[in-house]
Amino acid sequence: MTLKSALQDVKETTLAAVTGLLGKLAYLASLRRAQGRYEHWGMEVVHGPESSERALKTAHAEIVAGVLRTPLASLVQDLRESSQNSGVAAHTYIEGMRDNFDDLLPGERKDSPEASHLNSVLVALSRLEKNRGRATRSTS
Numbered sequence: 001m002t003l004k005s006a007l008q009d010v011k012e013t014t015l016a017a018v019t020g021l022l023g024k025l026a027y028l029a030s031l032r033r034a035q036g037r038y039e040h041w042g043m044e045v046v047h048g049p050e051s052s053e054r055a056l057k058t059a060h061a062e063i064v065a066g067v068l069r070t071p072l073a074s075l076v077q078d079l080r081e082s083s084q085n086s087g088v089a090a091h092t093y094i095e096g097m098r099d100n101f102d103d104l105l106p107g108e109r110k111d112s113p114e115a116s117h118l119n120s121v122l123v124a125l126s127r128l129e130k131n132r133g134r135a136t137r138s139t140s
Helices: 006-017 021-030 042-046 049-069 074-084 092-099 113-139
Strands: none
Touching: 006 021, 006 042, 006 049, 021 049, 021 074, 021 092, 042 049, 049 113, 074 092, 074 113, 092 113
16 A cells, blocks of 8 residues: 555545635635644544645645636636536635635735735636626526
8 A cells, every 4th residue: 555645645635526726725725724724634634733734735825826827717617617516606606715715825924916816816707707697697
């Protein structure tokens, strides 16, 4: 039996089961607790709290970077897939992410260029989804 590092385990097992970049981002944000600490019981049992924390934070940073590098058109499709997999309307899904913005970034600085960029992406996705909903209603 080959042992995986905590980071490999997060990427190849935990995150592989989550649909979409935005789905992965929302999932990792949901693991954050007070003081920005991550809690994942299974990871902590297998890898220990410190290794789990490091791996989850690293994976979170990689997912944020992936979201910020992805073209908006691709993120629109990702939003639809991530929200559908969660059983929530796309507009509700993206608004939920915006409501929990503080947990979406792995670092503590919410005034960083990365935070501004991510906020802009979420606002754009929200507006595109809202306008899509209006267009759908007006053509039906």
